[in-house]
Amino acid sequence: MLGARGSGKTFHGSWLARQLGVFHIQFRERLQELILAKTQSRVVRADEAERPEKEDLTEESGGTEAPHEEEPEEQVTLSEDEAAIKAYLSDGDPLPSEILDTLLALYWEQEPYRSTGFILEGFPQSPEEVTYMVEQQLFPDLALVMAADLSHVVKHLLPPRLKAWRERRERRRTQLQLARDLKHKLQEEAIIKRRAELLEKIALELARGQSQKRGSDEEEDDDEDEKSGDNVEEEMEAILRDEFPPEEDEDDDSGGEESEEAAAERLEMKIGLCLDMDDNGLSVVTEILVEQSIPNVSVKVARTLQSVRSQMLQVIQPLLANRESLFQRCQPLSYSLARKLLRASYKSHSAYRCWDPVKYVEGDLIQPVHTPYALLFHHYIYLFASKATRNSFMLNPIKFLRQNKPNPSIPIRVAVIGPPKSGKTTVSQMFVKEHGLARISIGGVMRMVLSAQGHTELAAQMKRHISSGLTVPDELAVQCLEVALMSQVCSTRGYILDGFPVTLRQAELMEARSIIPMAVLELALDTAEVLKRGLLDKSQPNKPHPMPDSSEILHIRNAHYKQEAVAVRRHFQQQYGNWTLLQGSRSTWWLWTQALEEIRLGMNHIHSYLDRSSKGQAACINRLCITPKELQSRLGEFGLYCPVCLALFCHLVDTSGNTLLALAAEYRAHFYKMCCADHLERFLTTPGAFVTPGCPHPLPPPHLLPQALTESQVKDRFPLQLMMRGYCPVTYLDGKQRYEALIRGNMAFAVEYRERIYIFETKQKQEMFLRLPETYWDQKLPQRVPPICEPFRLTSLPMLGYLEQGVAEAIIKAMTAVGCLKPKYPFLSLKTSALLYIPFYLKAFNPRSSVYVRQKYRKKLASFEESCELIPYLDSIMGKTCRPPSTKPVDFEFKLHRFLALKDHPGTASLV
Structure with missing residues (x-):
């Protein structure tokens, strides 16, 4: 410095x-x-x-x-x-x-x-x-x-120097004043001494004069003595004034000194x-x-x-x-030159590959697109998103190379499906732009095969169907998809399927070809919003080519999608658990953020599984698209029972009710399912303590495992009878086997254990028995038990009692619903509409019917209610005055046609 x-x-x-x-x-x-x-x-x-x-x-x-003068320095x-x-x-x-x-x-x-x-x-x-x-x-x-x-x-030096000058001036003035005081003191002492000498001299002269004048008169002598005394005093003062002249008064002691202004100017x-x-x-x-x-x-x-x-x-x-990188040198390159060096193998990709080392976030598994800025450092090529990040890396490359390197790249495999106009293409294009994925649509891959591979047998088969005016079969379409997935981009970065699969047949064909997306994103959108977006797109000018986006076509496509989506959704949920539902009515940014979050979550699970498996550790198998068949074939020695509960508490906890794999793990090529996240974490940390030979409690043989039964299964076990006369064994034992603890069980909560059937008071008591059957199964009832209430036949009641106990509750609920809705079906009377609504309601909510029958009549009930709402809707839109078509809602024409169609087929025939 x-x-x-x-x-x-x-x-x-x-x-x-x-x-x-x-x-x-x-x-x-x-x-x-x-x-x-x-x-x-x-x-x-x-x-x-x-x-x-x-x-x-x-x-x-x-x-x-x-006397105060300083002595000379030594x-x-x-x-x-x-x-x-x-x-x-x-x-x-x-x-x-x-x-x-x-x-x-x-x-x-x-x-x-x-x-x-x-x-x-x-x-x-x-x-x-x-x-x-x-x-x-x-x-x-x-x-x-x-x-x-x-x-x-x-400003900084003048004040202290001026202060020192003032101190020196005061010190000098003090020394001058001391010198003056000393001089005056010495002069006064000399005057006193001289005065005494003069007085002594005058006294001697006077003594000699008196001896000479003794004969004179006394009066004359006295007068002469007085005169001579006065003269002596005057002469003595005159002599002292001559010898010690008085000093002149100094009006200004600092007359010869430098003023403060002059000193400041001189110092400056x-x-x-x-x-x-x-x-x-x-x-x-x-x-x-x-x-x-x-x-x-x-x-x-x-x-x-x-x-x-x-x-x-x-x-x-x-x-x-940047001190550690002072002697490091980096060479910026153009992107084209970097690619040539990499293709010729003169240089190698860095460990960051396409990631920007400056902007890389640890744990990120999704590769960005190829960045346009390159740099050569040692023997490796580094890619950057901007010149600013490249310059930052050049200042201190060692700093960025010390951070953890990116994990091995995993290609992304995603399918985006949904009704028309739900935003599938928009989300797919954002993945292409941000992460360089290959966007694949089934129409695009078929056109690619026809244009680029027209000489193949696959293209010839497709041309035969197209020339005959037929659609290309799903088998050929999936084969085209398989050909498109062989590209380098799909195998390195990944792909995103835009609007495929749509049907269950297509999903099964993809499964047969081992084309399984790691995530299937469904963009949900209601019919009104689909038609509204279609109308907005239709009104946009400068379209590249005509689009089949009329309201009728959109409605048909939307209906076809909703008809097939249920089976496709069930297939992916049950087989792979990779289905995610997103609200397509939300903003594009929200959809993109949620989709990216789902992909990141799946990639993290896959990377964690690969990393832990390569090290021989237990790994969670969530989001790995493992089918129930594969899970069942690779179950460990504990089956679907939680090994952690068995090892720690000797509890038999059956996890078969949870079909998700979020709590499942793989260890030594076998699968194990846990009952909670805490037990999963324990198993992943120390799996050897919960599997053989480290597990202290092995799973009992199959005939000693309790099994929960439904009411129909209990009837199928006839002639097996209920143990403990139908009393709940858990309630009896927990009540210290007292008489008051004898409570009858419920047939809905039954368990078979050691070829014996037990029923329980509540679901909680049933789960307790399933966990610890050895504790509750072998109990003896006392000799005296509460009397069993004999059931009575419902048909033995009188008519009013039979109606009250049999159908009164269901009829009251149906009449309450019809009274609240007050339906009016088009072209039918109010009475007929109410009479039709009640049977639909009774069948839709009949607890003794099967699930399929209830769902079927619930759909009919919903269709009946939609038809009843047509009259107030059309009345509110049409009114008494004519309105231009542009001001009417998008779905007005559709609902009007539906209303008019009911005129030709009124009554129950159109409903049933």
């Missing part, structure tokens, strides 16, 4: 050293410490010394030396090195190389300065010192020059001369530093304190942050 006197080197240097955690070394202060023990005072520069002119106080004090004997240091500090003489060797080499070669670093203030200050540093190879990382103007230096001029001299020396030093390739930066200190410190940190911090 260099700079002129008063530029703030010490102030800013100490702050900067604290911020950076390095040592702050003041070169001149270090030299002062070496000789301070002998000089007993700091050595001041010659051009800074302020020595007032010596006053001749002896003349003012009448030739007498002042002569101190300095060694040759100390004398050289003193000459350097006072006169700026160059230091011998021996002294510099002792002082400077310490900071470059010894600890803790070598590893921690330091800020050296005030060195070098001359060309000789720079030359010495270069010869000794003591190169600093940076020379920080504090550039200050005159006003800033004067002196500071300016010193600044010019320092700047000239610094300019020479910086020129030599530049010639020796030592970087130097000038910082203007004539600013606010915060701006100066900010500028200093801006210069220093990059030097510290």
Whole structure:
């Protein structure tokens, strides 16, 4: 750190050293410490010394030396090195190389300065010192020059120097006053002494005169004595005045002194001369530093304190942050040249492949698209998303290469399906743009096969169907899809199926060809929104080609999709568990974010499985598209029972009710299912403690495993009878086998164990028995048990009782529903509409019917309700005045045609 006197080197240097955690070394202060023990005072520069002119106080004090005058300093004997240091500090003489060797080499070669670093203030200050540093190879990382103007230096140096000038003036005035007081005192003593001598002399003369005049009269003598006494006094005062003339009064004691304004002006001029001299020396030093390739930066200190410190940190911090890569060199390349080098195998891909090393987020598994900026570092090609990130990497490549490398690339396989106008293509194109996936539509791949592979047998078969006016069969379409998936992009980055599969047949054909997407995203959209979007798209000008987007076609396509989507959804949910439903009515950004989150989650599961499996550890098999058949074939020795519960608590917890694989894990090529996330984490951490041979409790043989039964299964077990006369064994044992704990069980909660059937009070009691059957199964009832209530036949009741106990509840619910809705079917009366609604309601909510029958009549009931809503809807839209077609809703025509169609087939015939 260099700079002129008063530029703030010490102030800013100490702050900067604290911020950076390095040592702050003041070169001149270090030299002062070496000789301070002998000089007993700091050595001041010659051009800074302020020595007032010596006053001749002896003349003012009448030739007498002042008692408080300082004694001359003692002569101190300095060694040759100390004398050289003193000459350097006072006169700026160059230091011998021996002294510099002792002082400077310490900071470059010894600890803790070598590893921690330091800020050296005030060195070098001359060309000789720079030359010495270069010869000794003591190169600093940076020379920080504090550039200050005159006003800033004067602001800092003038006040202390002016204060010292005032102190010297007061000290000089004090010494002059002491000298005057001493002079007056000595003069008074001399006057007193002279007066006594004169009085003695006069007394002798008077004694001689009296002896000569004794004969005179007394009166004459008295008068003469009085006159002679007065004359003597006057003569004596005259003599004293002649010998000790009075001093003239000094009206202005400071008449010969320098005024404070003049002193300030003189000191300011002196500071300016010193600044010019320092700047000239610094300019020479910086020129030599530049010639020796030592970087130097000038910082203007004539600013606010915060701006100066900010500028200093801006210069220093990059030097510290990028210090480890100072000698690393990177070569920017054009993207085309980088690809040529990679294709020719002259250079290799880096471990980051297509990821930007600067923007890479640890754990990210989805590769970005190919970035247009390349860089060569050592033997590897690095790709970047922007010039800014490439420049950041060039400053400190080692910093970015020390972070964890990306995980092995996994191709993405996604299918996006949904009704027309739901946004499938938009989401697919965003995946293509952001991550470079291959967008595949079934029509596009068939056109590709016909154009690029027209000589193949597959293309010939397709042409035969097309020339006959037939649609291409699903078998050929899936074969075209298989051909398209052989491309390099699909095998390295992945693909996204746009609108395929649509039917269950297509999904099964894909499964036969092992084309299984890792995620199937369904964009749900209601019919009204589909028609609305179709109308908006139809009104857009400048279409590239005519589109079949009329309301009728959209309605047919939407109905066909909804008819097939149920089976497709059930297939993927039951077989692979990779189905995700997204609301297509939301914004495009929301759809893209949710879809990307689902893909990331699936990729993380796949990578975690591959990583843990390669290390021989247990791995979760969630989102791996494992079918129930494969799961059943690879189950471990515990089957579908939780091994953690069995090992820790000896509980038999059956997980067959949960078909999802979120709590399943693979270990040693076998699958195990857990009952909760905590047990899954325990199993993944220490799987050896829960499987053989480490498991303390093996699974009982199949005939000793309890099995939950439904009410119909209990009847099928006839002639097996209920154990414990139908009382709940769990309630009885938990109630300490008291009489009050004998509670009848419910046939809906039955369990078969050891070829015996038990029924339980609640579902919770049934689960407790399933967990610990050995605890509850072998119990004996007391001799006295509560009497069993004999059931009575419903047909034995009278008519009103039979109706009340048999159908009253269902009829009341149906009549309440029809009373709340008040349906009016088109072209039928209110009475007929109500009579039709009641049987539909009874069949739709009959608990004794099968699920299929209930769903069937619920659909009919919903269709009946939609038809009843046509009348108020058309009344509200049409009104009494004619409205232009453009102002009517999108689905108005569809509902009007439906209403008119009911006129030809009224009544129950059109419904059934």
